[in-house]
Amino acid sequence: MSVENTVTTKTSSELVNRDKPIKVKPLNKVTIVIRLTLLSLVLLSIYGFLTFDYKDVGLIEGIAASIANFRVMFTEAHFSHFNFLEGLHQVFITIGLALLTTLIGAIISLFLGLFAAQNLSTVRVSNMIKSFVAFIRAVPTVLWVLIFAVSAGLGSVAAVIGMTFHSVGYLIKAYSESFEELDEGVIEALRASGANWWQIVWQAVIPSTITYLVSWSFLRFEINFGVAVAMGAAAGAGGIGYDMFMASTFYLDLREVGTITFYILIFAILLEVVAIRIKRHLKTV
Amino acid sequence: MTMLLELHDVSKQYGNNTIALSDVNFSVREGEFVSVIGPSGAGKSTLLRCINRMIDASNGEIVFDGVNALGLKRKELRNLRTKIGIIFQHYNLVDRLSVIENILHGRLGYKSAITGALGIYSREEKEQALKLLNILGLEDQVYKRSDQLSGGQKQRVGIARALIQNPKMLLCDEPIASLDPNASKVIMDYLKDISKSMGITVLINLHQVDVALKYSDRIIGVSKGSVVYDGSPRHITKEEIHHIYGSEAGDLIMDLGEDTDYAG
Amino acid sequence: MQDKFFLKKRLNSILLFCFFLAITYGAIIITEYNVMDGFTSVPEAFRWGISNFYPTQSSLEKLPNIMEKLIETLLISIASATIAGIFALIFAIFGSNTTKINTFFATISRFIATLFRNIDVAVWSMILLFSFGQSALTGYFALFFVSFGFLTRAFIETIDEVSNNSVEALRATGASYSSIVIHSVIPSSAPQMLSWLLFMIETNIRSATLVGILTGTGIGFSFDLYYKSLDYNSASLVVVTIVIAILLLESLSNYIRRVIL
């Protein structure tokens, strides 16, 4: 085959119509959907800005005030209602909440996640669990906590149960999707050798997915740390979040808010670094 | 004949202890078809990428078309790169864009930041793209998304993208390593034809010794970062191939190469 | 040899189990969590919920009011995620290893994103309460900051995953930096980025409820109001509307994801 040959047998003029411009960007469904979505988001944002309830707070003054506040918070942070060690103690309470809810959530989710995975369960059971879980996730965590607080009282019990609820909703989805990605052949091999369901789960399913399970669980732990801070502030769950709430809405002490922000920031970054380490480690194993 | 490319004592060191290239010297004449062969990790990819400064060589001198590539500033470097087309093993197309958009990417080097960013192509450029598609037998795939193409078709898009640059030289880094024998032959034939009919110089990394011997005007053997063979494919001996690849692998390669017509 | 292998494996499992037991115990002590109450209060809460926590005819009258707040909250969530997405795109391009201009800018941009992401949305809203008060802007900025931090990281990962090869090809043609970004990075990563943006909006609606409770705005404020006045029927109606909104939004974005990814 020769280049000259190809050129002469099929001239480019067949393709090029002299009058029409040559289009370069073909419109397909994907492009259209992406553009429509983006356009709607931008229009909705603009509409939002036009209709928000600003309560006479000017955007520019607000931003200027915020910047001034940030400077005070971060450069003049101080202790007034608690000392360094007490603050640390409060952070550990928050971490304890996150830990407890993640662990309990992980155990419950592991079992329900097995039944929610389509390749390990029946379609009906799987769909039932999945839609129930979608409902659990749709209710914001703070509402779960507050709903539980009516009968259990505000405090760690309501916080732990409410946060566990939401963690379960999140982890069942994550776990069951990891199980579903498992190679069908692995399960088949064990089934062919006469293994029963639990044996397959313990010997094949969990060992092959453990890395995903661990990284999802730790990710949830990271999220739960933030949630635990929020629950301390919004639902009386104690910990550093509660101090934050007091400092900002009762004492109006910007400098102490700064101190608390430092505590939260440092621990959150620490968790993120560990999570990245775990993820990287698991990738190489 | 003039020399299009000259390398003088080119070295490249990664980090503190990986020496990928050491004192490489060779030159390529205009219109020549040169294959670089050598074992994995010998430094072939590094060598190719040093030429248009995708990687900066640590030492030495690279003269392309009378210009010292290592001394160039940003603007001049972009200018140099437009004159050298690269063809990659994994095609490196923008999957979500159409075939013709991918090909026109080859023109971006000629554009100012603004016209380039806006993707404004002239009618001539578009016509040239269609012509190249025709030459490469892709006339039915113009508006297809490039991730819907087969490997061989993707590589032809890669070639078209390089050709629309109007390059003086093509650098090909294992262009057929991911293709089946049929598609490989099609790609190699195209490259050879392009080199002949358009007078474009080709420097190509290959893992298939028989293919290299069949298509090239000249073979450069690289081993552990040094050029250990530089000469015609006709005169290369079994021992020399052993020397390039290390003795054990040599047997396998020569068994493959034995019954091919080296002269092509 | 074999015995040892299995023994070691078992020993490891036991150690791991003890470790988790110990930290669980530690967590229970430090949070003063009452395990017995924890067990008994779940059925109790359900009993209470079934007999008290449902919308009634009279609470339905508050629906227009609730809807108004819900729509405001939805708009805040969308606006904060969208605008944050624009900023995140710029920061991600400077922060990604594939497209960074230099290491200095990359580090700075990653650092800023880390800062914003790791301060929880509840904390942001309490900080911003000082300067914006009970305005919708408090919630907007709190969500904006967190979305910005999160999306920057997500976008950086997307760029690094998706566009490495084609960026190399365009650089080899001599294309300018802006051309490379616009013709290679953006088209390759746009669908994945849009998917993250939709995810962010879903997350923001949940967070907006929390922010509303803390700052007295939007749907969270409605809930808090009914909840504190013990009007559980209306409070449950708020929950129902939120759930419906989130489920609708989720199915819409899942549809979009199916088409574009």
Ligand SMILES: Nc1ncnc2c1ncn2[C@@H]1O[C@H](COP(=O)(O)OP(=O)(O)OP(=O)(O)O)[C@@H](O)[C@H]1O
């Ligand atoms: N970015 C890099 N950083 C550090 N070391 C590198 C890098 N790229 C290549 N190397 C090292 O340089 C040496 C030469 O690599 P190169 O990719 O050029 O080999 P190659 O001949 O192309 O191999 P192959 O045939 O497998 O593609 C190898 O030892 C490799 O490990």
Ligand SMILES: [Mg+2]
């Ligand atoms: Mg290579």
